[in-house]
Amino acid sequence: MTSKRIVLHFPHRLVDQPIVYKLVKDFNLSFNILKASVTPQEEGLMVLELSGQDADFKKGMDYLQSSGLKIQPLSEDVKRNQAKCTDCGVCVPICPVQALAVDPTNRKVIFYEDKCIACELCIKICPAHAMEIHF
Amino acid sequence: MKTIAEINQKIKKGDVVVVTAEEIIDLVGKKGAQKAAQEVDVVTTGTFGPMCSSGAYFNIGHSKPRIKIGGGICKINDVPAYTGLAAVDLFLGAAALPDDDPRNKVYPGEFRYGGGHVIEEMVAGKDLRLEAVSYGTDCYPRKKLETMINIRDLNEAVLFNIRNSYQNYNVAVNLSDRMIYTYMGALKPNLGNANYSCAGQLSPLMKDPYYKTIGIGSRIFLGGGIGYVAWHGTQHNPGVPRKDCGAPACGAGTLSVIGDLKQMKSEWLRGTSMFGYGVSLAVGIGVPIPILNAEIAAYAAIKDEEIYTQVIDYSQDYPQFESRKLGEVNYAQLRSGTIVVNGREVATGALSSYSKAKEIAETLKGWIRKGEFLLTEPVAALPGAESGYAVRPLRERPMY
Numbered sequence: 001m002t003s004k005r006i007v008l009h010f011p012h013r014l015v016d017q018p019i020v021y022k023l024v025k026d027f028n029l030s031f032n033i034l035k036a037s038v039t040p041q042e043e044g045l046m047v048l049e050l051s052g053q054d055a056d057f058k059k060g061m062d063y064l065q066s067s068g069l070k071i072q073p074l075s076e077d078v079k080r081n082q083a084k085c086t087d088c089g090v091c092v093p094i095c096p097v098q099a100l101a102v103d104p105t106n107r108k109v110i111f112y113e114d115k116c117i118a119c120e121l122c123i124k125i126c127p128a129h130a131m132e133i134h135f
Numbered sequence: 136m137k138t139i140a141e142i143n144q145k146i147k148k149g150d151v152v153v154v155t156a157e158e159i160i161d162l163v164g165k166k167g168a169q170k171a172a173q174e175v176d177v178v179t180t181g182t183f184g185p186m187c188s189s190g191a192y193f194n195i196g197h198s199k200p201r202i203k204i205g206g207g208i209c210k211i212n213d214v215p216a217y218t219g220l221a222a223v224d225l226f227l228g229a230a231a232l233p234d235d236d237p238r239n240k241v242y243p244g245e246f247r248y249g250g251g252h253v254i255e256e257m258v259a260g261k262d263l264r265l266e267a268v269s270y271g272t273d274c275y276p277r278k279k280l281e282t283m284i285n286i287r288d289l290n291e292a293v294l295f296n297i298r299n300s301y302q303n304y305n306v307a308v309n310l311s312d313r314m315i316y317t318y319m320g321a322l323k324p325n326l327g328n329a330n331y332s333c334a335g336q337l338s339p340l341m342k343d344p345y346y347k348t349i350g351i352g353s354r355i356f357l358g359g360g361i362g363y364v365a366w367h368g369t370q371h372n373p374g375v376p377r378k379d380c381g382a383p384a385c386g387a388g389t390l391s392v393i394g395d396l397k398q399m400k401s402e403w404l405r406g407t408s409m410f411g412y413g414v415s416l417a418v419g420i421g422v423p424i425p426i427l428n429a430e431i432a433a434y435a436a437i438k439d440e441e442i443y444t445q446v447i448d449y450s451q452d453y454p455q456f457e458s459r460k461l462g463e464v465n466y467a468q469l470r471s472g473t474i475v476v477n478g479r480e481v482a483t484g485a486l487s488s489y490s491k492a493k494e495i496a497e498t499l500k501g502w503i504r505k506g507e508f509l510l511t512e513p514v515a516a517l518p519g520a521e522s523g524y525a526v527r528p529l530r531e532r533p534m535y
Contacts, residue, residue: 086183086405086417087490090320092472093328093482102472107489125321127185127407127417127486129247 002058003051005034007118009070010044019067020048027060028052035097035117047074047117077134078118080111084130091122091131136428142176143509153503155496156180156337156424156435163436172432177503177510178424180339181356181495184332184487185407185415187318188298188369189229191254191396194290195265197223202277207269210234211284214253218267222275226295227253229406229416243316243411251416252406254294257286258358259401292396294358294404298368300420302340302388303444306331306464306483308476311450316411320486322449326479329446332486335439335466337496339422340388342435344381345520346373348424350513355392356421356499359403361508362394364422367517372526380441381434384463388517392420403495417488421495423503425510439466446476456528 015038023029029052038044052060064071087108091100099115100122102108122131145151152175154162159178163171203222210216213233217226231250238244257263267280286292307319307330315322319330335341343349353364368389375383403419426432446461447453464474470489473480502508518524
């Protein structure tokens with residue numbers, strides 16, 4: 001058995017393809033969608049836990065690769081560079097999973113790494129470039 | 136009741152009483168403005184956020200042979216500086232971008248480096264690349280200059296910001312159905328978030344709303360060092376509607392500030408990138424308010440709950456210069472994490488760092504207590520609420 005949490009980025013040409021369905025039908029994998037945001041004409045994002053027999057899992061991943069999706073393991077780390085962060089908090093409402101929050105006691109920004117799904121939105125919008133991705 | 140000269144005597148003797156703009160709120164709440172004014176000499180304020188109308192001027196010294204950069208082209212770390220001055224004087228704006236930055240050609244642009252970042256690196260003491268080309272004259276024959284420069288070698292390096300420290304600011308939301316990228320940050324579609332940018336109860340002009348003590352010549356905390364109020368800032372607009380406490384209910388007064396860049400710290404002057412918009416400079420400013428009487432103490436005690444601002448749509452209304460307002464909220468609501476707009480709960484985000492603003496107010500408090508920072512008597516007042524001074528839109532006229 002293999003079980004992994006992965007992040008799939010769907011280019012908009014693939015948003016209308018039944019990709020997750022094929023993972024079940026053709027590769028015998030089971031999935032649990034942790035987060036999904038798929039809208040027409042925009043890049044889609046899906047975070048899912050995928051599990052199945054080792055051989056099936058490998059084939060399923062090969063299928064995902066060949067279909068043109070961008071795949072990231074969820075263990076990919078988003079880190080906050082404390083020296084650069086100014087604790088403004090503009091990232092807080094942008095984060096889709098509330099991994100960023102303001103501590104009401106001191107108004108500093110808290111980053112809950114365990115909640116992060118590595119969507120990278122905060123990395124783009126942080127004015128101080130304090131959010132970094134580490135591979 | 137008290138004069139600035141008397142407060143300065145206390146600072147020199149080491150028995151001055153200084154509290155921050157946060158601390159004065161409780162004090163006035165408990166003891167009343169009259170008592171608080173007797174006890175407290177100075178209230179320190181602070182603000183830290185991106186302020187685009189910032190910049191710095193430099194005199195780099197004459198090369199041998201001499202070059203007249205004035206009227207030529209000059210870049211520092213690829214970022215163009217303004218050269219319409221004498222031979223070796225330059226002005227670098229915080230929002231300047233390298234010529235080869237793609238801007239929004241690939242939308243939304245990243246804007247990773249610009250004038251604000253050059254200023255931050257210069258203050259941090261880094262060597263920077265300066266390239267200049269010019270046309271050559273009899274007295275300035277050289278046409279090309281390429282050299283590393285460092286702030287310690289410049290004759291002058293002066294921060295000169297023409298509009299900083301806005302007294303209040305809009306809350307930005309997006310009513311459209313697509314993500315938009317503004318100077319107020321990324322705004323998610325359909326009221327996805329609400330961004331604001333004001334230190335509220337810590338903000339300098341908010342705590343002296345009628346400019347009774349802050350004026351031209353006021354000595355301030357600027358970029359981690361000492362600076363001065365040079366003038367009222369551009370777009371100064373003191374005559375807007377105000378609440379009973381005196382705080383304006385939308386953007387109002389502004390400050391133009393100046394100070395020697397060589398004694399500032401890069402921690403308090405930070406280059407910033409607004410995705411899809413451009414670059415800027417986050418500036419740290421703290422203004423001391425001398426508590427000369429009970430009235431000034433009462434103003435200094437204005438709190439977030441009393442400070443209101445307007446919610447504005449940045450997808451249509453702001454770009455088209457429409458005056459529609461979607462509602463009015465106060466800073467206590469904004470800081471709670473959500474506000475209600477058009478009947479919906481919307482998550483808030485701040486561009487201005489409250490914790491840094493507080494750190495500035497604390498730092499300035501420390502300087503004054505230690506006798507390192509004396510207050511100044513303003514040499515002239517800022518245009519006030521009753522002055523009739525107001526910001527005007529552009530009146531476009533056909534060219535002839």
